[in-house]
Amino acid sequence: MIGRIGQALAQRAAEAAEPATAAPGTVHRSVRPRAPARRRSSHALGLADAIAFGEALDRLPDELLVFGIEGGDFGLDAPVTPSVRAAIHETAEAIRRRLG
Structure with missing residues (x-):
């Protein structure tokens, strides 16, 4: 069951996010984010719900x-924008350092 929660976190993180107000490539880091759960069904879990x-x-x-x-460009078959690509690498490196 908990494995499914982890999958829901990964799959639904974007859906649970608020509409973008920052520039593409902006990294958001939150320790145990608090947000009200908005859904009433486990079939539509978002990050806050999980x-x-x-x-x-x-x-x-x-x-x-x-x-x-x-994100930057959400068009069909759109490539990852340079600022988002840089943020992905920056975030991956931060996670690697954190995990030791």
């Missing part, structure tokens, strides 16, 4: 760190 579910089950890790990157 976190709330984990809290309700007392199954969240001691530290939950979420990274999000603002």
Whole structure:
């Protein structure tokens, strides 16, 4: 069951995010983000819902760190923009350093 929560976090993070207000490539880092759960069905889990579910089950890790990157171009077959690509590499390196 908890494996599915992790999958939901990965698959639904973008859906749970607020509309973009920052430039493409902006990295957002949040320690255990708090947001109201908005859905009433487990079939439509968003990030906030998954976190709330984990809290309700007392199954969240001691530290939950979420990274999000603002997208640039969402057109069909659009390539990743240079600023977003740079942010992906920057974020991946930050995660590597954090994990040691």
